Amino acid sequence: MGKKVLKLDLKVPNQTRYLELVGRIGEDLARELKKKGEEAETLAQHLNVVLTEAMANAIRHAHEDDPDKTVQISISLSDEELLIRVYDHGPGFDFDAACAQDPEQLEEHGRGIYIIRCLMDTVVYRQTQDYNVLEMWKKLR
Numbered sequence: 001m002g003k004k005v006l007k008l009d010l011k012v013p014n015q016t017r018y019l020e021l022v023g024r025i026g027e028d029l030a031r032e033l034k035k036k037g038e039e040a041e042t043l044a045q046h047l048n049v050v051l052t053e054a055m056a057n058a059i060r061h062a063h064e065d066d067p068d069k070t071v072q073i074s075i076s077l078s079d080e081e082l083l084i085r086v087y088d089h090g091p092g093f094d095f096d097a098a099c100a101q102d103p104e105q106l107e108e109h110g111r112g113i114y115i116i117r118c119l120m121d122t123v124v125y126r127q128t129q130d131y132n133v134l135e136m137w138k139k140l141r
Contacts, residue, residue: 008075010075012070012072014065016056016078022073023052027048030043045140046119049116054084055111055112062091063088064090069089071086095132
């Protein structure tokens with residue numbers, strides 16, 4: 001990442017009612033980039049979708065809708081790229097298998113990873129002893 005301009009760390013209750021709020025944060029961040037000549041509205045829509053899909057996956061699958069848990073989101077913005085990390089403490093999943101699925105065969109509720117991979121430049125999923133993290137990069141130039 002180039003010179004960091006902004007870093008946001010959010011800890012959000014594990015409840016779907018916060019999806020819209022998190023999506024709007026992504027939109028507002030993208031619109032702020034307009035000052036740099038970015039295509040802000042398209043990026044705003046993409047970030048809304050990416051953040052809400054990633055958070056919804058953590059809520060529903062990793063944390064099984066447990067309202068006592070939280071989802072941590074980290075957004076780092078540099079001159080050249082945007083990095084979003086979504087952390088959870090669930091059992092994890094087979095990212096490679098999810099990526100290998102034919103999008104035409106996916107049910108509507110199973111397309112989150114496919115959509116995220118289409119909208120972001122690079123998507124990586126890592127499991128550690130303490131957490132799982134979905135990392136998503138978007139080049140801004």
